[in-house]
Amino acid sequence: MAVGGAAVSRGAGRVSRRLDRLSDRGFALLVSVPGLILVALVVLPPTLSVFGLSLFRIELAKDDLTPFVGLRNYLERLPADREVLDAIPRTLFFAAITTAVTLPLALVTALVLNRGFRGAGVFFMGLLMPWAISAIVAGIFWRFIFDTHFGIINGILIGLGVFEEPFNWLKETVQSVSIAIVAQSWRSVPLLAVLLLAALKTIPGTLYRAAKMDGATAWESFRYITLPAIRPTLLVVGVLQVIVGLQVFDLLYSLTNGGPGRDTYVLIYAIYDIAFTGLSFGYASAVTIVLFAIIVLCSLLLLVFQLRRRRTVGPTTDEEAELAAAAGRGSLRFASGPRARSLPAAGDDGTARRRRFAIPTGVGRVGFGTGVVVLFLFYIAPIAWLAIASLQPESAIQVQPPALTANLWLDGYVLIANDPRWAGSLAVSLQTALFTTLFVIVLAAPAAYSLARFDLPGKKTILAILIFVQMVPGIVMAIPVLRIFQILGLTDTVAALVIVNVAFWLPLIVWLMRNFFADVPVSLERAARIDGCSRLGTLFRVTIPAARPGMAAAAILMLIGTWNEFLFAVILGNQNAVTITRLITGIQNYPSPINQSPPPNLLASAAMVAVIPCLLLVVFFHRRIITGLTEGFVKG
16 A cells, blocks of 8 residues: 555656746646536537527427528527517516516615624625525515415415405416516616625725715715716626626426416527427527527627716726825815815705704614614524424415414425435536536636646637527527437436536536636745745645635636526436426426315425525625625626
């Protein structure tokens, strides 16, 4: 054993010495090759092949012919498809409204957190919980809340005397669309709020103190200091939310099922039906290209608008420097930027008016506390109600209003624990999440390190490709991936789920970890090399340990994201590789009699089982998650 160990040590030493002889560029290329090759071979071909598939007629439900049809899917079939054409404006409307609702709510939440208050840590955990819940389960949550027969909303309104009998919220268009918008905003606000909070933290406090000395109101401080400083981040998160809003599928699948009628039947839902229900892969690919074009167009329009605005207003760097200098002098009146000039000086008539309508300190504190409580309840109440309902007997929650009891009902959790289907699904989800996280971290770390430290040939192109792939909807990869895995015989296996999730996550994690490695001081690596440490030794003993907090945050993000993944799980899983999100969507998969809907308390128990692992990760690692979201996304 000693001889074998010595041989391994000598071999490792020879490899390390050879790596030390390489140039920086050669070393960077060598260590980044595995991750970049995987992106090139596993991610790009399916993404690009959907363009090729759109030029063929592939109707697997009718025949196995694949004739080349050119642009007929675009020029003939698409214009004649009324459902798809109607889904396009519906998709745009849904994305626009969800963004209009989510962005102000996220900004208010970020401003509340930036102010700081007792219990902010608990508020942070509550804020992150909706983000940690999969979209498919979130749809179940909100459907449960607005259910006609046992929904808590009907129970509250009947208890208050507003309604005399239960109201069917999901039957009418306005109500169902509104509920879908609220549910999607509930899931989207946490990410946007954390990103905006990171931007707010970069604003010097001296600016606010100087503004206060000049008699500026809170509104003026927000308008002339806060808003200009975070405007770039607002644009980024706005674009991000538009992209997310254009791709909403899981939530609508479980909340409204595209209804009532086709009123929530968005474009990505149509693609799913065409591809995986109708097995029309060629036409589905053409519609997918249309969705991707809409995403790119909306993103470009927002960016062009911002560029034009900058040209109109002028550069802000000098203004911000003047504001900072003025803040150092103790007054914003000396700054010459247009935004600074807009601040009324102390003693103006405006100041007198502000004093006349000043809000008393006590009233302001009560209002702030009330706002914190309302926001916290908005984020945590749906989860809390489902947890309560999962522990109540059926008779307690099927009456309006609910007649809750202290006698806890645990039969739902016992039934799920004793059902082999649930145990199998939990095992599949756990294996998929753990193996995906392990492989992505191992492959992404060297590539991210090389992109952060060295001037690789084509570095800008590689980074542009990583950004491009992140904008591509998952449904783009889903269609060719299914065909490829069918040919390879990998469908309905854990290996298939791991491969597709690694391909999906790898570009994003390379991008995030690149920012983590860039934050590690180069001086640490130089000191280690001077002390005789090899390149590999420096990487594994100095750089990676220094970037470990960011890498841990990326790993937690992947664990939650992979556990919650639905689209690939429902496409590739059937019997042997059914994840928890796939299992919970089929009513027949609940531990209940065949052809009967499960009792509401059992449904609540099933939903809680699906989300408890992610909620625990949020409770124990919320600081790491925030680090990953802020350092990775904002700096990128």
